[in-house]
Amino acid sequence: LAKTTQPISMDSYEGQEVNITCSHNNIATNDYITWYQQFPSQGPRFIIQGYKTKVTNEVASLFIPADRKSSTLSLPRVSLSDTAVYYCLVAPDTGRRALTFGSGTRLQVQP
C-alpha cells in the first residue's frame, strides 16, 4: 500500500487560502487520491478525490502533478469551522478496500 506523508499541523487565519500537501512517492497506477476531513468526536467526512490533474468541487480543489507522487488540497477562504484534521489517503479502486489513515494534518484556523 502506498504510504502518505503530510504535515502534522498547520495554522491559518480566517479568509486565507490553505494548501495542504501530501507526498505519496509509491503510488500505484490504479490508486486514487482521496481526502477526508474529521472534526472532534465525529467520523471522517469525504471531501474530494482525484486521479490526476485538477479536481474542484464546492468545498475544495485538489491539484495532482503529472508524476502523481504528491497532491495538494486547497481550501479557499477558510473559516473557523474548517478547523479539523485532514487525511490524505491513497487507495486502489479494485482489490483491497481497507483504507489506511495516517496521522493527518491538524489545521487550526484563528480569527
Next chain:
Amino acid sequence: NAGVMQNPRHLVRRRGQEARLRCSPMKGHSHVYWYRQLPEEGLKFMVYLQKENIIDESGMPKERFSAEFPKEGPSILRIQQVVRGDSAAYFCASSTNRGNKNIQYFGAGTRLSVL
C-alpha cells in the same frame, strides 16, 4: 437521505462485559467497514463485510472480536470480555458496489469506555 447510523454513540462497560456496536449503512450501500481510532491517532481498519459475508478481517484482533452483517438488520461489531485497552472510538463506514473508487462514508462513531 440518512447517512451511516451508529448506535449507541457512547457505551460504558466494565472489564469482562460484552460490548455490541451497531451500524446501519447508507441506503443502497451493501458494503460495511469497521475502523477503530485511539486518541490522537488515525483510524485503523478492522473488518470489511458484505451482506452475510466477511470479505476482509485482516485488522481484527484474533480473539474476543467478531463482526457480522446479516441479511436483515444492521451490522454488529461484538467485543467479548472487554479490557481497558478496548476503550476507543469505533467507526463504521459504508459504500456502494465496486466502481465508486472506494469512497467510504462514515458514521459518527461509538465511543467505548471500559472501566
